[in-house]
Amino acid sequence: MARPATEELRRRNRAALLEQLHRHGPQTRAELTEALGLNRSTIGGLAADLSESGHLQETTGRSTGSAGRPSTLVECVAKSVSVAAVELRFDRVRFALTGLGGEVLDRGELPLEASAGADAAAAATASLLDGAEVAEAVAAVPGLVSGGVVGHSSELGWDGTDLGAALAEATGRKWRVTDAATAGAVGEWSRGDAGEARNLMYLHGGRGLTAGIAVEGRARPGSSIQLGHIVVEPGGRECRCGMRGCLEAEMGAFGFTEAIETTTVAADLGDTKAREALRRSGQYLGRALGAVVTAVGPDEILFGGWLRELYLSSAAAVRSALAETTLPQLRSGLRLRTPALGAEGPLIGAAETGFEAIIDEMR
Ligand SMILES: [Zn+2]
Secondary structure (H helix, E strand, O other): OOOHHHHHHHHHHHHHHHHHHHHOOOEEHHHHHHHHHOOOHHHHHHHHHHOOOOOEEEEEEEEEEOOOOEEEEEEHHHHHEEEEEEEEOOOOEEEEEEEEOOEEEEEEEOOOOOOOOOHHHHHHHHHHOOOOOEEEEEEEEEOOEEOOOOEEEEOEEEEEEEHHHHHHHHHHHOEEEEEEHHHHHHHHHHHHHOOOOOOEEEEEEEEOEEEEEEEEEEEEEOOOOOHOOOOOOOOOOOOOOEEEEEHHHHHHHHHHHHHHHHHHHHHHHHOHHHHHHHHHHHHHHHHHHHHHHHHHHHOEEEEEEEEHHHHHHHHHHHHHHHHHOOOOOHHHOOEOOOOOOOOHHHHHHHHHHHHHHHHHOOO
């Protein structure tokens, strides 16, 4: 029998091997040996363990070298472990059933009525899940989330809403509840093209505005940043939260969610009112980001949701407002851009949050 220390090491290595294949896709044993810094026979033993448990399989894959001899690839068995993910928006629940390795096995969507509560969202989720057996289930909600409770969501109009309890009641299983912005950051880091970012910030633009952070690809503990309620105009317009001059109120985020496309098209056609609205909104956004960048010091910011369109049409205003409100040292290495996964980041990130928990559990 193996000594406990040896068994512990083997378990850690097994988790590392599975994580490597889940994130990076099929690889040869030689590639795995190099990526994980383990020797060939160790990789062979770990792969055999994980094949026996049904997580991995070996297939004849791509040709390598001048001889063109096909090499054996090690890959995840998608259906061996699956995660259910939902993303709540003001008008719908989006669902994805994702297998090990990131393959989407099933997806769906149901409408959500205006001012729907947690029970309606949970019922829609149960219907989309349709009794599927999953190892983890994760819900991404735009707003302030702690435990299973949504403290505040401008998008859903929720305050102190226990979504975790409603989901458990409707589906008979435990759900992790995360905020959509943080899920967006995790999704872009693991499946988008932001895997190099150490401190990645994802801005989620819906009916409310939030920002989430992934540090080395992992959700930063604590709540998301309530970007929409940073005061950018003291004594300004009244916000739905009760304060005045919040970014959400000054930008008219509620209206922009539906009107961003028509506004950007009008601006492109030379409509001066539309141009001015975009410029001012870009300026306010840059000002709010100045406070966030000063506090958090991200190395990359992704403009998600409708903020993508706003950023593309007002990047100069965003950058100059940011320049007025942050230290040059904090701006020098900062990259601003749009997310590679488009609108899919939060849903993909919710699934990845589930896989992270599964792989952590194996260590
Ligand atoms: Zn507010």
